[in-house]
Amino acid sequence: xxxxxxxxxxxxxxxxxxxxxxxxxxxxxxxxxxxxxxxxxxxxxxxxxxxxxxxxxxxxxxxxxxxxxxxxxxxxxxxxxxxxxxxxxxxxxxxxxxxxxxxxxxxxxxxxxxxxxxxxxxxxxxxxxxxxxxxxxxxxxxxxxxxxxxxxxxxxxxxxxxxxxxxxxxxxxxxxxxxxxxxxxxxxxxxxxxxxxxxxxxxxxxxxxxxxxxxxxxxxxxxxxxxxxxxxxxxxxxxxxxxxxxxxxxxxxxxxxxxxxxxxxxxxxxxxxxxxxxxxxxxxxxxxxxxxxxxxxxxxxxxxxxxxxxxxxxxxxxxxxxxxxxxxxxxxxxxxxxxxxxxxxxxxxxxxxxxxxxxxxxxxxxxxxxxxxxxxxxxxxxxxxxxxxxxxxxxxxxxxxxxxxxxxxxxxxxxxxxxxxxxxxxxx
Numbered sequence: 001x002x003x004x005x006x007x008x009x010x011x012x013x014x015x016x017x018x019x020x021x022x023x024x025x026x027x028x029x030x031x032x033x034x035x036x037x038x039x040x041x042x043x044x045x046x047x048x049x050x051x052x053x054x055x056x057x058x059x060x061x062x063x064x065x066x067x068x069x070x071x072x073x074x075x076x077x078x079x080x081x082x083x084x085x086x087x088x089x090x091x092x093x094x095x096x097x098x099x100x101x102x103x104x105x106x107x108x109x110x111x112x113x114x115x116x117x118x119x120x121x122x123x124x125x126x127x128x129x130x131x132x133x134x135x136x137x138x139x140x141x142x143x144x145x146x147x148x149x150x151x152x153x154x155x156x157x158x159x160x161x162x163x164x165x166x167x168x169x170x171x172x173x174x175x176x177x178x179x180x181x182x183x184x185x186x187x188x189x190x191x192x193x194x195x196x197x198x199x200x201x202x203x204x205x206x207x208x209x210x211x212x213x214x215x216x217x218x219x220x221x222x223x224x225x226x227x228x229x230x231x232x233x234x235x236x237x238x239x240x241x242x243x244x245x246x247x248x249x250x251x252x253x254x255x256x257x258x259x260x261x262x263x264x265x266x267x268x269x270x271x272x273x274x275x276x277x278x279x280x281x282x283x284x285x286x287x288x289x290x291x292x293x294x295x296x297x298x299x300x301x302x303x304x305x306x307x308x309x310x311x312x313x314x315x316x317x318x319x320x321x322x323x324x325x326x327x328x329x330x331x332x333x334x335x336x337x338x339x340x341x342x343x344x345x346x347x348x349x350x351x352x353x354x355x356x357x358x359x360x361x362x363x364x365x366x367x368x369x370x371x372x373x374x375x376x377x378x379x380x381x382x383x384x385x386x387x388x389x390x391x392x393x394x395x396x397x398x399x400x401x402x403x404x405x406x407x408x409x410x411x412x413x414x415x416x417x418x419x420x421x422x423x424x425x426x427x428x
Contacts, residue, residue, distance in 0.1 A: 055132040067137035072223030077197040080183025099421035108133030128199035141410025220355025241307035269425035272414035280406030283371035301335030
């Protein structure tokens, strides 16, 4: 059968900021801050994200944490933390202080007033002065280590540990950097201004000093997922539309089925929460760039320009996994979209919220260190991500062009009620 004509259209870049945010170190210095005095940041003229978002806010309080079903902002600053010799009361106190700080920062206010005295340490780091909130969201998660690990006693009683919160198994072909994986706590800061996101992590690191220390962090730009059909599908750094079949966050039924934890799924403190899986996926551009357009399209299973499945004309056409062309499957047996299709994964889906990253050229090798910081939220990693990734790791054609270097899993508790704090039900 003759191959159907390709639906070639103009490239519509979903990456609004091509320049990579530099790999600034995560600052965690300074003593803990005890006073909480709010003050408006004011509205500056600078606008790094969409012009209308500089002074826009996303509510911090609610049934679910913000930054999950929130339409992706332009920039990410993710940070993982390890607890020092902390007690349960230390953890509870930290989460209470983080909650207070997060509510202020996401509303566009300072955590504390900035010191005017030259001999005093600034009480707020000040880099967001004059900038609006830029739709800042802060999403918090708990790592498996809180509930015990080899050689370490549990900080939180083991019976409160969700069965789903287990270290991810090893996957074929990954090459993980242990220093940039895992963590006891995590914070996902997303905003339409990278400096606003940095400021939030900087402040939260100072608040945590003495209780938790930064373990690793990742900057991201150009969200590689859309929130629904009303948003255009962005492109990843390989030039393909990414996330066409993502869950529509406006679809309450799908969110309830695949993302939010229900009563009976595990400990009650996780109801209305979700599980966060992270993978830092480096793209091997020397191999990818030497691959023909046709070869690239067969690896992904979609046309590069239109985003349509091979054999179809429009991006959102259903992929026909039974179609045959010239005696072979139109969508190759090892194409990424075939292996990732819910039809081949017991109908399971995940909510993707990843970002592109770039850390410049690798010293001495002349190769670009860039790719995808994969973020996925789901109700059950055991039923959703782990089987999917096992399948992809075994035979995905994309594996010859990528390398997984970071891995982590966190339990994100439900949203914060007014007057409450992050993960409050964990301590009940």
